[in-house]
Amino acid sequence: MGKTILIVDDSASVRQVVGIALRGAGYEVIEGVDGQDGLSKLDGRKIHLIISDVNMPRMDGITFVKEAKKLPAYKFTPIIILTTESEEKKKLEGQQAGAKAWVVKPFQPAQMLAAVSKLILP
């Protein structure tokens, strides 16, 4: 059974594009449409890595990362921020929230997969 990755993004097309790249590399993918929906997916199931957008309705990505890190089962789950934001201030917020990497869109699948491969839990 492949490793599971949670994608949290309010853009369906981004979720699908990321999903295709990850599924093509053998990962299983589950999706959340915003931070709040993403949190609801953290229900105890094994998730080896999370990829989250920043600007989303209901709950933004930085808050989602902070909330996810409060959950004991996902405290050590690596999180990659995938966003159009490139400001250092925002990156710092992401780092302080507990993210492990910051990827600015548009991403190249090979680079994204390399980042995933580097960070994903064994």
Place this chain on the structure above:
Amino acid sequence: MTLVWAAALLVAATATGWLGYRFGAARAGGTGTGGAGGPVDPAGVDVQAYLASLTEFGETVTPIWSTHVESSRQQMETAVGELVAIFSGIVQLLDDVLAESQGSMAGSHGDVFNSSRNRLRAVVTELDETLELKRRTLEELRLLKGLNDDMKTMTAEVTKIASQTHLLALNASIEAERVGEAGRAFSVVAAEVRQLADLSGHTGERIGQKAEEVRKALESTFAAAEAQTAREENMVADANHQVQSVLEDLMTTVEAVHRASEDLGRTTGEIKDQIAHSLVSFQFQDRISQMLEHLRDGIDLFPHVLAESLRDGPAALHPFDSAALRESLRNSYTMAEEHHVHDSGQAVGVTETEITFF
């Protein structure tokens, strides 16, 4: 859409500039009163009516621009979402086809060929074994024929012995007659011996006849068996040849199918990769959607900026706070390109992927 926003700013800036000029002139040279009781410049323009029209412009036109922008953004998001979903489905279908094709063809051409060859060889081996049994039967017949010849020889010898015995018995009878009364008993014995010799001779002849019949039957059977075996040898040789030919044809066909399947798999894989690669380009939708959102929010600011300028009425107009508006726009940006466009006033391309590890 950037042009729309620029046009709005131009209208506002022009109006503000005109008002600044007009009111400066009014304050300096005195003004009349308009129809609504407001100031009227020397040229007879009703300033209050103009300001009212500007306010109306901000409240009615800019929302339309904003709604058009939002509508376009939503339509693009929906359309791109559907396109991505369709392409994703195609990629998934191609993945399934590839997996099925690879699964069914994995070593199958060799398996099919080996299986067919083994089955055909089993049939030929069966035929060979049957033929070998025929050959052994033929050898047995040949042996039987030889034995029959021996029996004929022996029969001839028996007949010959019977003939000699008959002759001997005849001589004995003559000698017994010549001896007279003393040889009578011997003459009886000689007659019995001659009779037995005759009987043996006849029996020998009958055995000889039967042996001859057996010989003829054996000759006929042997000849038929030999001819049958020769035919079967030809048939088996022909079957062997046919099997080899069928196997070669089969191998050629299987290899052609395998090559075609490999080509199809390779092409399918390339199509899938190209579609997957093109899907990456659809990320533009997310970026443009955000830019349009920021543009929409910027347009929505215009009526507020206008209201702020007019907050104290025509007698105390405030200039547009362009710096505050620009700062507000800047704060809404999320992408480096937006900042670059804002600062340079020129369109820019998409930047490369940037990854930062913490």
